Amino acid sequence: MRAHFSPLAMVRAALLICGMLGLAPATAAAEDLTPLAADPQIANHAGFVDERLCSLCHADQAAAFATSHHAKAMAVASDATVLADFNDTSYEGNGVTASFFRKDRQFYVSIEGPDGKQADFVVKYTFAYEPLQQYLIDLGGGKLQTLDIAWDTKKREWFWLGAGSVAKPGSTFHWTGPFYRWNRTCIDCHSTDPQTNFRSETHTYESSYVATSIGCQSCHGGGAKHVEWAKPQSEASAAASLPRVGLSEVSMDTCLACHSRRTRLVGDYKPGGSFLDNFSPAMLRSDLYFPDGQVLDEVFEYGSFQQSKMARAGVTCFDCHRPHEGGVKAVGNALCTQCHTRDAPERFALNDPSGAFDTPTHTHHAEGSSGALCASCHMPERTYMKVDPRRDHSFVIPRPDLSEMYGTPNACTSCHEGKTNVWASQTLDKWFGAGWRNRPTIAHAFAGAAQNDAASIQALRALVGDGKQAGIVKGSAIGEMSRLAGADAVADVKAATENVDPLVRLGAAEAANNLPPEVRLDTIGRLLGDKTRAVRVAAARALGSTQSLDFLGDQRRDFDRAVADLKTYVEANADVAETQSNYGTFLLEQGHPLEAEKTLRKAIDLDPGLPGARINLAELYRATGDGLKSEQTYAEAVAGNPDRADLRFGHGLSLVRQKATAEAIGELEMAVQLDPANARYRMTAAVALDSVGRTEEAFELFDPAQATGADANLLNTAIQIGLKLRRYAETLSFAMALSRLQPDDQNVADLVRQLLAVGEDNK
Numbered sequence: 226m227r228a229h230f231s232p233l234a235m236v237r238a239a240l241l242i243c244g245m246l247g248l249a250p251a252t253a254a255a256e257d258l259t260p261l262a263a264d265p266q267i268a269n270h271a272g273f274v275d276e277r278l279c280s281l282c283h284a285d286q287a288a289a290f291a292t293s294h295h296a297k298a299m300a301v302a303s304d305a306t307v308l309a310d311f312n313d314t315s316y317e318g319n320g321v322t323a324s325f326f327r328k329d330r331q332f333y334v335s336i337e338g339p340d341g342k343q344a345d346f347v348v349k350y351t352f353a354y355e356p357l358q359q360y361l362i363d364l365g366g367g368k369l370q371t372l373d374i375a376w377d378t379k380k381r382e383w384f385w386l387g388a389g390s391v392a393k394p395g396s397t398f399h400w401t402g403p404f405y406r407w408n409r410t411c412i413d414c415h416s417t418d419p420q421t422n423f424r425s426e427t428h429t430y431e432s433s434y435v436a437t438s439i440g441c442q443s444c445h446g447g448g449a450k451h452v453e454w455a456k457p458q459s460e461a462s463a464a465a466s467l468p469r470v471g472l473s474e475v476s477m478d479t480c481l482a483c484h485s486r487r488t489r490l491v492g493d494y495k496p497g498g499s500f501l502d503n504f505s506p507a508m509l510r511s512d513l514y515f516p517d518g519q520v521l522d523e524v525f526e527y528g529s530f531q532q533s534k535m536a537r538a539g540v541t542c543f544d545c546h547r548p549h550e551g552g553v554k555a556v557g558n559a560l561c562t563q564c565h566t567r568d569a570p571e572r573f574a575l576n577d578p579s580g581a582f583d584t585p586t587h588t589h590h591a592e593g594s595s596g597a598l599c600a601s602c603h604m605p606e607r608t609y610m611k612v613d614p615r616r617d618h619s620f621v622i623p624r625p626d627l628s629e630m631y632g633t634p635n636a637c638t639s640c641h642e643g644k645t646n647v648w649a650s651q652t653l654d655k656w657f658g659a660g661w662r663n664r665p666t667i668a669h670a671f672a673g674a675a676q677n678d679a680a681s682i683q684a685l686r687a688l689v690g691d692g693k694q695a696g697i698v699k700g701s702a703i704g705e706m707s708r709l710a711g712a713d714a715v716a717d718v719k720a721a722t723e724n725v726d727p728l729v730r731l732g733a734a735e736a737a738n739n740l741p742p743e744v745r746l747d748t749i750g751r752l753l754g755d756k757t758r759a760v761r762v763a764a765a766r767a768l769g770s771t772q773s774l775d776f777l778g779d780q781r782r783d784f785d786r787a788v789a790d791l792k793t794y795v796e797a798n799a800d801v802a803e804t805q806s807n808y809g810t811f812l813l814e815q816g817h818p819l820e821a822e823k824t825l826r827k828a829i830d831l832d833p834g835l836p837g838a839r840i841n842l843a844e845l846y847r848a849t850g851d852g853l854k855s856e857q858t859y860a861e862a863v864a865g866n867p868d869r870a871d872l873r874f875g876h877g878l879s880l881v882r883q884k885a886t887a888e889a890i891g892e893l894e895m896a897v898q899l900d901p902a903n904a905r906y907r908m909t910a911a912v913a914l915d916s917v918g919r920t921e922e923a924f925e926l927f928d929p930a931q932a933t934g935a936d937a938n939l940l941n942t943a944i945q946i947g948l949k950l951r952r953y954a955e956t957l958s959f960a961m962a963l964s965r966l967q968p969d970d971q972n973v974a975d976l977v978r979q980l981l982a983v984g985e986d987n988k
Contacts, residue, residue, distance in 0.1 A: 268433035270433070271449075273449060276440040279441040279442075294551060298438045299361075301349070302331075307351055310381070311326060312326070313325075315383075316383040321387075323374050346362045348362060349363050356378050356379050356614075358378060359371050359372060359376075366429040367430030367432055368406060369407035369432075370400060370401055370405050370407065409421075412432060416443075417434055417440040417441075418442060418443070420433050423799050428800075444475050444479050450471025452471075454471055478500040479496050483525075486522075488504065489504055489798065490502070491758075499757075501757045502758040506528065508735070509701035511671070516667070516669075516671040516672035517631070518667055518671075519605070520607060520615075520619075525615075532697060536695065538575075539572075544563070544564075561583075565579070565599075583597075603620045603621060604618065606639075623653070626650050630668075665691075670702065677709065682710050699726070699729045700721075703729070707739040715744055715748050734755075742770045742771055749767060753780060764787055765790065765791045769811040802835045803835065803837065810825075812824055818845065836862055836866050839858055843862070843875060856882070862875075863892075874909070877909070890913050890919075894910055907927070908939050908942045910926060911926045911943075920949060927947075927955075929959065935962060940966070944956055944963065964977050
């Protein structure tokens with residue numbers, strides 16, 4: 226008679242066989258595990274187990290993972306893990322001097338410390354593996370700082386990671402400052418179940434993790450239940466029957482938790498959760514992305530991949546990447562031709578990727594050459610951290626015509642050094658005809674928005690209404706539209722709140738910050754009860770300044786719940802000064818000035834060099850009627866950041882309110898000097914000068930040659946002062962520029978005619 230076994234019984238049998246072969250089930254061997262190399266930050270976290278238990282039953286997967294960069298993301302500094310040369314070497318350049326040496330089997334760096342003095346520091350951990358390796362230094366209080374001099378593993382030399390001038394000790398971007406603090410900036414993604422454990426009362430950390438580097442439980446979640454399930458037990462007492470019992474579902478969201486530019490919304494993220502319920506991603510901002518959506522700053526893969534047709538077709542990270550090794554599944558074009566075949570794959574019936582692409586007819590490059598690789602044209606590289614090339618994941622089609630217009634990268638001129646965008650465009654014309662120039666692109670709309678061109682509003686509106694566009698494009702477009710159009714975008718933002726894509730709704734929630742406070746509740750109120758946490762938090766922040774919250778009715782409950790989510794986000798980022806500063810403003814808007822002041826003071830303590838927190842505190846004092854404290858707070862901010870135009874301007878206004886006009890004018894003029902393009906600074910300084918009889922000096926702040934393209938308020942101010950001085954010729958330039966901006970304004974048209982007549986009379 227043939228025996229019948231349930232799936233659970235077969236798995237149990239496999240585990241028993243492992244035991245007979247010397248590969249005992251995890252829990253049976255737990256007591257035999259020798260202690261790991263001393264790492265004081267390793268701790269037992271509820272639901273997690275010693276990482277080494279996984280390899281006892283999953284040896285093949287563990288061996289594959291051991292070859293990955295993930296497995297080497299962080300390690301205790303030792304002869305086996307340190308790649309750099311610490312044999313009395315040194316680095317000198319960019320105003321930085323450091324020497325590296327060994328003593329008592331430890332690794333040291335001698336460098337300028339937090340007090341500005343040269344000192345010796347012990348390297349505690351390595352950070353990353355290739356193409357660069359960084360080093361972590363313990364400054365006490367649990368603070369681990371990432372040294373801003375790194376080791377180039379290819380060139381085998383030290384190099385400085387910074388840019389521009391060297392930051393001063395005590396500032397945000399000095400290597401001892403908040404930006405380079407592992408506990409704050411890096412902890413989420415280089416260890417297994419990292420816990421920040423920041424103590425606000427003492428500004429110290431008790432950070433811990435299950436394993437020093439990324440491990441199995443980083444992606445699969447805590448393994449305690451799985452190990453418990455694996456214990457030999459009777460089938461009748463088993464709660465489930467699959468070998469994945471107790472483990473989290475590994476999806477693309479698992480990868481994106483780290484491979485994204487995002488803000489964490491919770492302090493206890495566990496793998497398997499929805500990305501947008503745990504993180505809020507950065508949208509396609511002009512400081513992060515090029516106008517065509519290609520990556521500009523270090524944004525990792527999420528934002529670019531979300532734009533791609535592949536993402537919308539259902540392609541995931543695991544279609545191209547091996548989950549354990551981390552590398553790609555196939556070499557060269559074989560990776561792409563898994564799907565981009567001559568015959569349409571059944572999986573993509575609605576998004577046909579078929580075609581003859583891996584041929585010289587399509588690539589116009591010799592077979593086997595680098596130019597014939599799909600990735601060379603459609604995944605161009607951009608170098609980050611000075612030595613780390615990473616590929617764009619939006620899978621763009623090269624557009625040298627856009628590069629000529631907007632400075633966007635394209636693969637043609639990136640590979641063919643010395644060639645121009647015009648040459649590349651003409652070459653593509655020969656190969657494919659001129660039709661490629663008419664392919665739809667987001668570049669025109671976003672490039673116009675970056676230049677504050679009101680004409681781009683309609684182009685942005687078209688993107689939002691385009692069913693073929695990705696959610697992140699639409700969400701970003703609605704944000705830009707609201708910034709440019711203000712109240713005129715209310716209907717667009719409200720419509721976006723009903724979109725099925727959470728990224729569009731997130732864009733709408735963030736866009737509400739650009740709308741008048743009195744219309745926000747009606748526009749995005751429904752998002753307070755959104756099913757996605759990132760949307761709820763953004764909505765709560767935008768509605769913080771709404772004056773009609775006492776009349777929310779049924780929405781009050783949703784608002785309170787969204788605020789609870791907001792508080793969770795603030796607590797999860799308790800050591801981030803920017804978060805505390807923004808929350809302080811929220812508290813002030815909600816009518817809690819004492820709590821707001823306390824929170825803003827906390828932000829300043831966290832990062833004394835952060836100007837934004839001091840600005841917010843100064844504005845709090847202004848709003849609560851304490852002009853003297855407002856001026857003093859601005860003065861403190863200026864003392865620490867004398868080259869910040871916004872601080873000079875704010876200080877100038879606070880001095881005006883204190884009737885210290887002479888000192889105010891000095892600060893306003895300095896703001897203009899530091900930021901000559903800022904129309905508000907120039908206009909305010911001119912009004913101040915005119916008010917004390919220095920009208921000629923006021924008018925000198927306006928240049929008739931730059932009247933075209935100037936702001937309407939600036940032009941009006943220049944016209945008023947010019948007329949007061951009877952300098953009609955120069956005033957005419959400003960009036961004509963204003964007429965072009967406001968062609969339907971009859972008063973402006975009349976003024977132009979009068980000034981022209983005066984000019985004729987004076988001939």
